[in-house]
Amino acid sequence: MRKDVMEQLRTNKELIEFVRAQPHWYRKLSRDPRDIYSAQIAALHHFEKTIPHKVQKFSNNVQMASMMMHMFSSMNSQS
Numbered sequence: 001m002r003k004d005v006m007e008q009l010r011t012n013k014e015l016i017e018f019v020r021a022q023p024h025w026y027r028k029l030s031r032d033p034r035d036i037y038s039a040q041i042a043a044l045h046h047f048e049k050t051i052p053h054k055v056q057k058f059s060n061n062v063q064m065a066s067m068m069m070h071m072f073s074s075m076n077s078q079s
Contacts, residue, residue, distance in 0.1 A: 005033045018043035
């Protein structure tokens with residue numbers, strides 16, 4: 001593998017973790033170093049760090065908080 005690709009992997013902790021978890025990316029990057037950007041995007045999807053994933057997590061947290069508030073308010077109204 002080219003030195004510049006290895007350096008990018010070393011500097012990005014999540015990317016090297018992703019490549020270790022999915023060795024077919026190591027082979028892809030060895031054959032075509034320009035695929036580093038595709039690997040980075042795949043790693044973002046793997047670790048759920050894309051904007052849609054973040055929005056979904058935020059939405060789930062808001063929904064959970066809303067449910068808890070509703071539960072607490074119903075418990076107070078019963079007392």
